[in-house]
Amino acid sequence: MSLPVVEFESLVPHKIEVNKLTEPFWSGLEDGLFQLQHCTKCQINIFPPRLFCGQCYKRELLWISSAGRGVVYSKISVSNVPDNYSITTPVDLAIIDLEERVRILTRFVPGTEIAEIGSHVQLVVTSHPDGVHYACQKSELFT
Numbered sequence: 001m002s003l004p005v006v007e008f009e010s011l012v013p014h015k016i017e018v019n020k021l022t023e024p025f026w027s028g029l030e031d032g033l034f035q036l037q038h039c040t041k042c043q044i045n046i047f048p049p050r051l052f053c054g055q056c057y058k059r060e061l062l063w064i065s066s067a068g069r070g071v072v073y074s075k076i077s078v079s080n081v082p083d084n085y086s087i088t089t090p091v092d093l094a095i096i097d098l099e100e101r102v103r104i105l106t107r108f109v110p111g112t113e114i115a116e117i118g119s120h121v122q123l124v125v126t127s128h129p130d131g132v133h134y135a136c137q138k139s140e141l142f143t
C-alpha cells in the first residue's frame, strides 16, 4: 500500500545515514512504502530495523509494508532542536501505535492540525529536494 506523499521545498529534517540494515526501509520509503520487519519465528513486527528479533533473537526477518494507519499514543511539541536539523520549530512529535502493533516515533506534518492522543493518524512520505522522510497527519478516513 503506497502512502500519501507531501511535497516540501525544505531539506530532509536531518541527514540520513543509510546502511545495509536500513537500506530496504529507505528505498521502500522512496517507493511510497513504510516497511516493517516481521519475525517469521514469533510473528511480531519490528521497527526500527534490527539485525535480529528482540523477542526470540532469531534472524529470520522479512520486510512487510505497513498500511500507515495508527493512533496517537503520546505527543509533545519541541522548540529547541539541534542546529543540524533543517526543520522549523516548534516540532510536533508523536508516538503512534500502528495497526501492525508497532509503536513508532514520528512528527506531525508541519502546518497541519495536531491530532489528540487517541486520535487516528496516517503516515505520509515527505518528499524533499534531497530525499524522503516520513511524518503523520490527522486522519478521519478510518475508524
Ligand SMILES: [Zn+2]
Residues within 6 Å of the ligand: 039, 040, 041, 042, 043, 044, 053, 054, 055, 056, 057, 058
Ligand atoms: Zn522473533
